[in-house]
Each structure stands twice: as C-alpha cells, then as structure tokens.
Amino acid sequence: MGTVCLKERLQVEPNSIQKVDEKEEDEEVISEFPQEDEEGQEIQLSHFIMLRNLGKGSYGKVMLVQHRVSQKLYAMKVLIKSAVKTSSQKKHIQTERKVLEITNHNFITKLHYAFQSKTKLYLIMEFVSGGELFYHLKLKGRMTEKKMKFYAAEILVGLDYLHKENIIYRDLKPENILLDSDGHIKLCDFGLSKICSMGDMYAKSICGTFEYIAPEIILGEMYTKCCDWWTYGALLFDMLTGRPPFYQLSRKQIMEFATVKDIEIPSYLSEEAIDLLKNLLKRNPEERLGGQRDAQEIYEHPFFKDIDFQKIERKEIDPPYDLGNERPFKFFDQNLIRKSSVHDTPVTELGRFQDFSNFTYNGDKLSNECNKLLIIH
Template sequence: MGLVCFKEGPQAAIEDHSIKQRDHNYEDEEVISEFPQQDEDGKKVSLSQFIMLRNLGKGSYGKVMLVQHTVSLKLYAMKVLIKKAVKNLTQKTHVQTERKILEITNHNFITKLHYAFQSQTKLYLIMEFVSGGELFYHMKLKGRMTEKKMKFYAAEILIGLDYLHQQNIIYRDLKPENILLDSEGHIKLCDFGLSKICSWGDMYAKSICGTFEYIAPEIILGEIYTKSCDWWTYGALLYDMLTGKPPFYQLTKKQILEYAAGKDIEIPQHLSEEATDLLTKLFKRNPEERLGGQRDAQEIYEHPFFKDVDFQMMERKEIEPPFEMQNERPFKFFDQNLIRKSSVHDTPVSELGRYQEFSNFTYNGDKFSNEFNKLLITH
C-alpha cells in the first residue's frame, strides 16, 4: 500500500515509509545515553537495562524488538530508530510528532510510551508490548468480517479516534496495519508519525499525508483540510473490514485522482441498510457534508448502525472482543520470518547520525513529566 507524505501537491516526490519495504546495513556503534533518565527506583534508564528477546518488526528507520526490563522483568516493545535514516527535516518532524503524541495521550485504545532515550546514532522508544499483532494480520488470516464483528472494532476505533481529536490531533494514517490487538483482543492505535498536533488557532492542515488506498479526497487534491479527513479514512477502513479490501485497492494514482475529483465509490449490495448508509455518509466528498464534518465523532456515535452499542462499556473494555486471543500460541500474529531470526541484538551503526541530538526526546512515563505540552509540533 502506498504511504505518502509530501508538501507541495500531487506532483511532488513520494516518500515511502512502509514498514515492510526497506532495510539498512548497520555497523558498529558505542551506545551513549546523551540524556540519561531515572526509572521508578531512581536509576538511570539506558539500553543496558533491557534484555533483547525477539524481533517483532522492521521499517525504513529501524526495527522493533521485544525486550525485558532487567529490574522489573516487564516486557516492552522497543522501537529503535536510526538517526542517519532520518534524512530530512520532514522525517525528523514525523519522529518528533510520534514521540510527542505518545507522551501526551493516555487512553485504553492508544499505545502507551514508558521511556524514551537516545544515543549518538539512535533513538529508542520503549512502549507497551501489544501481543495480539496487527489488525491487518487478523483480517488477512480470517478474511472479511461480518457486520457484527466489524461493529465491535469500528466502535473501539471510533472511541480512540474521537479521543485523538479531543486532543487536537489529526491522525491522517488510520489503516489496519496501524491498529494493534492486545492480549484480550481490544484495539490499540499506533504509529503517529504522519499525525498533526493542532494548536487552538490552527485546526487545519495542508500536507499530503496518508496511505493512498484510504486517503481522503481533499488531501489527494492538495486542499487545506481539517480532522474531517479522518472520517473518510475511517469509512475506508470499515469498507475494508466488510469487503476484504479498501476502496482504492490496486488502483493507479490517476484512477484514485478520478475518485477524488468526482467518481463515486460503489457500496456492495449485500450490506445492511444501516451499514450502507453509514459508509455512504462517511464517503461524502465535501468534508463539511461528511458524517462527522460538523460535530465530529458525536455524529457517528448517533448513527443507527451503532444503535445497540453501549459506548461507555466499550470504552471501559467491558465488552468481550470477537477475536479469541487467550488460547493462541505466543507471537502467532507476527511475521514469523522475523520472529525466528536468531539475532536479536541492537545492531551497531558506525557513523554519527545527521541529526545527533533530538531535543525533548527523552521521556520517563513512570514519573511526572515537566515537558508536558512544552513542545508543540505542527506541520
């Protein structure tokens, strides 16, 4: 799927940040914690306090590993970002944005950041380990969902997306690969590198960001847009869950532009009247006419498709998920080629990164952070 984020419009060069498409050659590095911090026992948090257990994923900037804290014995997911792979200011802003959003959010359906630190060549994010893997993997494994099953995940995702909007965050990259499932089967939204943190006087965005198969028309056309763009993407995700593929699946950029400019998305006839109406209203090309365009998530909560959903119980995770996770073997829902790799070391890098210091990157989630809302990143 085509992940894009560029500034000047459809003619500009595409930057592909797909987590499965790139790799780098890593060499030697001496790990130096430039901004040491303390854990709950008053000790400095550094790489040496984590035992690397398994590879979980890899991407354009680095990789993700399962690690265990040597003192608390807790398991975490450690995201390692290679500084020299963060080649320009836009990419650096993506990294800083994700780091900031992970700090300022606190919700059942958002991945939690526990620690962040850096060396001369790498950035480290220590996050909660979400053991159920990506929703994408489950969809690929089990095929399209029934409306009942889709409704459960649609409701949890709606609550998480609503929370982000309440924090003045435009997500911009909602898709199955960015939705994790925990050990019980509840969702966790992740990967906020393409998100925007809005200031109160600037609730608009203009960067062309997202994944082409899900992206809203106003973004494709290079127009200034609001958080209403997330509701189109939300509709595209629901469409994907119900049909097994997103609306713009395997289309060329030219064909996608045709849809953005005026061609309607065809809703499958086998869907219920309520589901058809929900998708039709989420796929309104005019962001102001789109469901969620005026009163944000409240309009979607009130749609007849969700009439039997208790959103308060849902937010408290009191409703049992439709995917049974408890009896599954460990790591079943991860890339087995990565899981089985024998090397789980934090591979060294010989050169200093181009950006040797990322200001305000260090973080300790187990202590009060006086950085809260100090750094506001907009783009």
C-alpha cells in the same frame, strides 16, 4: 510508526504519499521530561534484556525486551539516526514521540520510556501481542457486520479521543491498528499526525496512505480533522468487503474517484451499513458524517444503535476474537521471530540529525509521582 507496530511505518511505503509544506516542516515539536528513572539513574539500554526480534523497517527494528528490575515485557523500537535523511522525517519522529507523550487512553499504545545514544533513538512501548488488524483481515477475509461493528466502535472511541486532544490522525489503516491479548484495539503509528494548536485547526500537508486518503488531502486543499472520518469510512469498507475503496487503482484513477466518481458500495450489506459508508465517504467534508459535530454524529448513526459506547470505552464488552489462547508470537513475522541473533546492531555513522532534543522520557516515573499525589491529597 507505532510503538509496537510490528512493521515500522515511519517512512511512508510506496503506496503512501507524504509531502510536507515548508512552513509545517520547520515547526519544532517540543517536549520536556525527567531524564532519570525512579532511582535517579539515567534511562539506558543496559536496563533491558533483549529477548527476540519482532519486526523491522527502514529506520531500524522492533524487539521484545524485558526490564531487568521489574521483569516487565516491552516492545523496544530502535531507530537509526543516520536513516533519518530529511527534516520532515525528523519531524515525523518528533510528532509521534509528542503524541505518545500527551495521550493516555485504553485504545492508544502507551509509551513507557524513550532515550537516545549518539547513533540511535529508543522507544520502549507496551508489548501488544495480538498483532495487526491487517494480519487478521488477511487471515480471515472480510468480517461479518457484527464483528466489524465491535472494532468500528472501539476505533471510533479512539479517534474521538485523539480529536478531543486536537490531534488529526491522518493515517488510519489496518496496519496501524493492533490487537492486545484480549482482542481489544490499540491505535499506533502517529508519525503523520498533526497536533493542532488553539486557533489553528487546519492542515495542508499531503500525507497518508493512498487507498484510505481523503479527497481534500489528495486535491491539496486545506482540511480539518474531518479527513479522518473519510479514512474511517474507507477502513470500515475494507473490513466489510475485504478490500479498501481504492484497491489496486492507479494514482490517476484515485484522483478521478476523489473528484468525480462515486464509490460503489456492495448491496449485500445491511441498509444501516450502506448508509453509514455513504455518509462517511462523501467527498465534501462539510456534508460528510462527522463534518459538523465530529464523532458525536457517528455515535448517533443507526448502525450503532445497539452499542453501549461507555462500556466499549471501559472495555467491558468481550471482543469477537479471543487471542489469549493462541500460541505466543503467532501474529508476528515468523522469519524474524525464528532468528537466533537478538542484539542491538552497532552503528558507526552518527548521521545528520544527531540531536533529538527533549527525546528522553520516563512515563512510569510520571505515573508513580501522580499516584503519590493522589494518595497524599
């Protein structure tokens, strides 16, 4: 899913797999937040003006909205409760909501508000205007190594941050990487993520998107955050070749690649790029690049020898694509954008999961309170 993910991914699409074990399915994601805005008023739909449609999915839709007081633009994701059919789907919503709460980074989409009605859930996210990396790959084809290296570096920093927060992403792919107006990346859609607790850094749920999924997940083995480095390698493969490693393969063929066959890496790539991909796409997680010292091993790889990761993290290096001069909403589904009807469609069915406890959130209020403390002290 993602905030401003212009295609909802909460419900896994046909080429994704999603099987949650009973123990993990029963775990409740808890969060506690203030339920009012800075004026003490409860956050609600009437605080926002709906401007246009941005995207739709199985659970609802995404709209561009404007806060009536601040005039700021946001992406509002509306989820219909009755579309949440199982407890595992509910858990995915709660997980994403929790991940967005506990993260704060340049390369992670930001949640500003969350609230609910009897029939719907509302996530008010930052509006990321550059669309999905998937769109740009489809438009321009495979990237040069120079361009890929920039985005690979930003994605690496974002993944490293998630891992340091004890979060296994599990669904890194071009559709879940957004570009802001300057061309920098934003990771989104954390519904399939695993928030690890101290002493429990393993997962066993079978979930992800088939073309990018790590072998240990496909085989149903216990796995760690190292699974993200396989997926990262598959993503880089896609960016450099124009297709993911398991593109258009059947599930049986993917199982064969996961257990027996090696992925063929094109010889037209540089030696450093080939070596990086080979080491990221090792079937054995312990032998995989990142398997021992996590992101640090990848930072040190020769492919990134000319990258200043501190400048990358501070967004001090200009992206290859400058999206600032593009016409508004160019990177969105134009059929949706052109629709004249922009409103929050009423839903009469309450749905099975009416109560999403502790869903309300006001990130702006928390940020302002933190700033006040910094000024006082």
